[in-house]
Amino acid sequence: MKPEQFPPDIQPHLIPWPSGRLIYRCLSCAAEFDIQKLLYTCPKCGQVLLLHDTHFEQLKEIPAAQWRRIFDYRRMLTLPALKGIYRYHEFIGPNIPLDAVVYLGEGHTPVVEANRGLQRDVGLRFYYKNDGQNPSASFKDRGMASALSYINHLIKSGKVSNVLAVCASTGDTSAAAALYASYLRPDIQSAVLLPHKKVTPQQLSQPLGSGAKVYEIPGVFDDCMKVVEALSEQYEVALLNSKNAWRVLGQESYSYEIAQEFEYDVADKVVVVPIGNAGNITAVMSGFLKFHQIGLITALPKIIGVQSSHADPVYQYYRETDRDRRKFVPQNVRASVAQAAMIGNPVSMPRVIQLVEQYNARAGCQRVHFVQVAEQEIMDWQLQANRNGHIACTHGGECLAGLKRAVEMGLADKTETAIIDSTAHALKFAGFQDLYFSDRFPAEFEVAPQPALMNAPIYIHPSDLAQVPAPGRPLSGEAFDSFVQAVSRDIALDLKLVKKKE
Numbered sequence: 001m002k003p004e005q006f007p008p009d010i011q012p013h014l015i016p017w018p019s020g021r022l023i024y025r026c027l028s029c030a031a032e033f034d035i036q037k038l039l040y041t042c043p044k045c046g047q048v049l050l051l052h053d054t055h056f057e058q059l060k061e062i063p064a065a066q067w068r069r070i071f072d073y074r075r076m077l078t079l080p081a082l083k084g085i086y087r088y089h090e091f092i093g094p095n096i097p098l099d100a101v102v103y104l105g106e107g108h109t110p111v112v113e114a115n116r117g118l119q120r121d122v123g124l125r126f127y128y129k130n131d132g133q134n135p136s137a138s139f140k141d142r143g144m145a146s147a148l149s150y151i152n153h154l155i156k157s158g159k160v161s162n163v164l165a166v167c168a169s170t171g172d173t174s175a176a177a178a179l180y181a182s183y184l185r186p187d188i189q190s191a192v193l194l195p196h197k198k199v200t201p202q203q204l205s206q207p208l209g210s211g212a213k214v215y216e217i218p219g220v221f222d223d224c225m226k227v228v229e230a231l232s233e234q235y236e237v238a239l240l241n242s243k244n245a246w247r248v249l250g251q252e253s254y255s256y257e258i259a260q261e262f263e264y265d266v267a268d269k270v271v272v273v274p275i276g277n278a279g280n281i282t283a284v285m286s287g288f289l290k291f292h293q294i295g296l297i298t299a300l301p302k303i304i305g306v307q308s309s310h311a312d313p314v315y316q317y318y319r320e321t322d323r324d325r326r327k328f329v330p331q332n333v334r335a336s337v338a339q340a341a342m343i344g345n346p347v348s349m350p351r352v353i354q355l356v357e358q359y360n361a362r363a364g365c366q367r368v369h370f371v372q373v374a375e376q377e378i379m380d381w382q383l384q385a386n387r388n389g390h391i392a393c394t395h396g397g398e399c400l401a402g403l404k405r406a407v408e409m410g411l412a413d414k415t416e417t418a419i420i421d422s423t424a425h426a427l428k429f430a431g432f433q434d435l436y437f438s439d440r441f442p443a444e445f446e447v448a449p450q451p452a453l454m455n456a457p458i459y460i461h462p463s464d465l466a467q468v469p470a471p472g473r474p475l476s477g478e479a480f481d482s483f484v485q486a487v488s489r490d491i492a493l494d495l496k497l498v499k500k501k502e
Ligand SMILES: *Cc1c(COP(=O)(O)O)cnc(C)c1O
Pocket: 138, 139, 140, 172, 173, 242, 274, 275, 276, 277, 278, 279, 280, 281, 340, 341, 393, 395, 423, 424
């Protein structure tokens, strides 16, 4: 719809112009810093930062009901800059001019209700939100769209040039970073660091295909992260890990979309997310808090963070119910099918600690919970979901396993509706499905296939056939007829098909 066709009271707000005043604020010493420079940690105390809009309260000058209408009407716009996460421009990056916005098709991912059988098995109504349907097939695109739009803005305004963007990755961050950086060539080059043999072939193919420099190093993600931190401290590079607060800002769109999808009625909603480096759960909490602060939502949804028992430092931290006695202990992670969440020392832990406090305080009761699941449950629930029409990755399986656990523990019940995150596309992690189906999981994963969930192709090659077709060597005439007849006979036999009556 063309802007002039929208209702007159919406028109002035339809296309946002740069507003707000963003600053970096240190989580620890509360020092504030200008955003004209790329900053990842506090120059005073070294702690992580979050972005704050010092003019945020001014958003209240527009009534909440009007904000809802503005976002609903923006759905009908055809302007690329407002088709993705910047539909929520005033909440995501109010200072970003629309001509600097990089839109590659991210955000507004499908929310798909589970069928009745699966809902019965889990014990409540739930939906998958398919963040694997983002351009690089994971939710990381939300944060990259934000981080790269900001860098693009700095480039366009002459503040930086020839940017080298770097990140450490468990696979999906590098795929997203390389994709968005490649769109902005030649102004931006990207280099990604991956733990050798700890990302899937699909994930490795992505930054290679986008033309990034790809470095594989020994160790796990936490080791890559340390190297990238050293690089960003000593050299002129732009860090694209979620330590970069712009990433968190973009990922808040996930919460805004859920709010809008459910007509801003989230009081009885349970949002389930997997936790790795904890950037995602940070963004999800922050997003709902912001909408609540301005009144777009009048209640905060419950949030459940899920971790595998092979990488669960956040879960372990919150197991201690006395908050004064909680102590964060980094972990040595073990092999996990939720490979993108195989992180023992999450960079965003200080953000999580602060936001959980704020979230529960604002809700007036405990609204954030953490559960732990076994590797076996992750695989079983992923396969179970996908046998019921979903395209969940292993982390989507982790969320479903986590939801089931939450129901068993009484943390969620059938008066509520859950929205669970399939953070990537199933195809990225097809290798784990192969290991399951062929019963070849290395022992360290602690996964044994359930026969009922296994599957394998059946090769049909009738022994009574003299000739079969091959590429470039088609059959014809009688040979072709015999081939078609024999193959259909064997398939019918295997499927126990009943012959049609004459
Ligand atoms: C990055 C990632 C996660 C973990 O998210 P964090 O922000 O690191 O907690 C989970 N699933 C997938 C598919 C990911 O790529």
